[in-house]
Amino acid sequence: MIVRVQSMPALFNEVFGASQIFDQMFPRSYRAGARASEYPYVNVAEYKDEVLVVAEVPGVPKENIKLQLHDGTLTISGERKTPSGENGTWLRNEISYGSFSRTIELPDHVNIDKVSAEYSNGILRITLPKSEEAKPREISIR
């Protein structure tokens, strides 16, 4: 099942996929600002202990990427520079260059003090450990 946000209205009334039901089933934070036409492409998955964000940022060295956590959101911004060197004739240009910025809303049970990020082969992996109260735990029955 692949759910995709088709558009992102200003208010949090967007619908995941085709079914309104999803909108009601997911907590607000899971309907964070994903939009297929936005750059960079972002994928988010949840594990038992952490949330993992995988962003595709090809052609951008890590020095040119900035990550900011603010008020429950994660912003990935930076600049993709036009390749220098050869000055040929452009026959095709499908890749966009210039500044980019994308903000996604984080699930509110993430411990923002322990966020880590790594970059390799055009992929940015951001690991957000869950806060203690969000981890699954067993409750003993007395």
Added chain:
Amino acid sequence: MLFKKETSEANAGTVRTVRPSVDIQELPTAYVLRLDMPGTVKDAIKAQVNERVLTLSGKVPAYFKQDAALIFDDSLPTEYQREFTLADNIDTQSVDAAYELGVLTVTLKKKEQYLSKEIAVQ
């Protein structure tokens, strides 16, 4: 938890072939192609020429482990592939490919007889 599907369940055996975006520039002696293919590795990329068709492809290891619950996705490629038909002026023996920062750069040299040159007037 009822409506969150495990990625293993959601993606089991699914092949998602992405057609990478490309930039093509013509230089005096060569053509340079740049393709966005993030997340693959050098050893998983193939560049093949067959009957003047250049096929560029690359496998992508899964972004998430099997026990992940997918929250949302813009792009979960399992492979990249794109084909280009090469014109007669390209030397198909001279394909050079390099992969850096998730971008595949392919250089195709022009054949000698198609290069422009000045002829000195006696």
